[in-house]
Amino acid sequence: MAMAEENASEEFSAVVARHRPQIFRFLLSSTRDVDLAETLTQDCFLKAHRNWSSFRGESSAMTWLMRIAINLQKDHWRNRRMQFWRHTQSNAVALDEASEWLPSGERSVEQQLLAKERVGQVSKAVEKLSERQRTVFLLRYVEEAELSEIARATGLSEGTVKAHLSRAVARVRAELGGIR
Amino acid sequence: MIIKDKVAGRRSQHEELNPWQDSELDEALTNFRLSVHAWSEAAFNRPRTAVAAVAPRRVWRLAAGWALGCVLIAGGASAGVWQHHQREMEMRSAAARAAEQERLVEQQKEQQAQQEDEDLLAKVDSDVSREVPVAMEPLVQLMVEDENP
Numbered sequence: 001m002a003m004a005e006e007n008a009s010e011e012f013s014a015v016v017a018r019h020r021p022q023i024f025r026f027l028l029s030s031t032r033d034v035d036l037a038e039t040l041t042q043d044c045f046l047k048a049h050r051n052w053s054s055f056r057g058e059s060s061a062m063t064w065l066m067r068i069a070i071n072l073q074k075d076h077w078r079n080r081r082m083q084f085w086r087h088t089q090s091n092a093v094a095l096d097e098a099s100e101w102l103p104s105g106e107r108s109v110e111q112q113l114l115a116k117e118r119v120g121q122v123s124k125a126v127e128k129l130s131e132r133q134r135t136v137f138l139l140r141y142v143e144e145a146e147l148s149e150i151a152r153a154t155g156l157s158e159g160t161v162k163a164h165l166s167r168a169v170a171r172v173r174a175e176l177g178g179i180r
Numbered sequence: 181m182i183i184k185d186k187v188a189g190r191r192s193q194h195e196e197l198n199p200w201q202d203s204e205l206d207e208a209l210t211n212f213r214l215s216v217h218a219w220s221e222a223a224f225n226r227p228r229t230a231v232a233a234v235a236p237r238r239v240w241r242l243a244a245g246w247a248l249g250c251v252l253i254a255g256g257a258s259a260g261v262w263q264h265h266q267r268e269m270e271m272r273s274a275a276a277r278a279a280e281q282e283r284l285v286e287q288q289k290e291q292q293a294q295q296e297d298e299d300l301l302a303k304v305d306s307d308v309s310r311e312v313p314v315a316m317e318p319l320v321q322l323m324v325e326d327e328n329p
Contacts, residue, residue, distance in 0.1 A: 021220070021221070024220060024224050025216065025217065025220035025224075028216075028219070028223060029216045029220070034223045034226075037223070099215055101215045101216075101219035102211055102214060102215040103215075103218055115207075115208075115211045118207070118211060119208065119212050119215050121208070122208050122209065122211075122212040123212065126212075141209050141212065141213055142213050142216050142217075144213075172208075176204075176205060176208060
């Protein structure tokens with residue numbers, strides 16, 4: 001009995017070590033707030049730990065964790081809407097600041113500036129998306145998840161995921177000035 | 181274009197979803213992903229300050245500051261209450277003094293009026309006693325002569 005518990009604990013520790021950066025990244029890109037993303041990541045793994053025994057491995061641990069993270073994020077936005085007086089987000093990063101992290105690569109200065117501008121525009125468009133569209137978009141284009149994984153993590157059908165993704169891309173395209 | 185799809189050598193779902201996809205939008209999305217990854221990595225690995233690492237002196241100062249603040253607030257409040265109480269007492273004693281003074285004045289007036297009445301009665305008595313009937317006039321003359329020989 002104690003041996004089984006120990007094994008489960010070790011297994012969970014390995015899951016945390018493997019998936020924590022990705023969960024944090026998803027929450028950071030969704031909330032744009034480092035402290036909030038850290039708090040929600042902690043909450044996500046706390047919740048996962050409590051329910052670890054009920055995880056039957058029907059989906060991957062990552063998909064299961066992502067589902068918890070999406071729900072936590074939803075709860076957070078719902079609570080924020082209630083707290084209408086909280087306008088400021090002290091640690092929120094300005095839109096353009098996220099683009100400052102773009103690796104320079106082997107681009108010229110001009111190309112770098114253009115790339116940063118484009119990233120800023122994508123970021124702005126993502127902010128304007130609905131909560132569901134944003135989640136689907138980030139899972140697809142930042143986390144590079146397959147449509148089936150996104151469907152399992154969000155609890156939507158693949159068709160709905162495709163529709164949300166299509167609309168989200170259209171809006172990003174519009175923000176970028178309809179480039180073709 | 182998503183790299184792992186390319187490596188797998190199959191048509192990506194991304195392309196399937198957006199057949200109009202062009203290289204410029206593709207590049208913008210790739211750059212967006214790279215910037216989010218870099219930002220996240222930097223934020224994830226940033227040094228964190230532990231809450232428990234607050235220096236004891238600072239905690240002590242904070243506690244002392246709070247205690248001093250509480251004492252000042254309590255002192256201010258009690259001084260205010262005491263001052264209010266004092267003022268109320270003064271007002272009460274002033275009212276009592278005024279009432280006493282008024283009572284004395286009334287008493288004095290009453291005594292004065294009584295005195296005046298008594299004087300008037302005495303004067304009337306005296307006047308009445310000095311009026312002598314005509315038949316007794318010779319006796320009065322005699323008494324006056326006796327008094328002033």
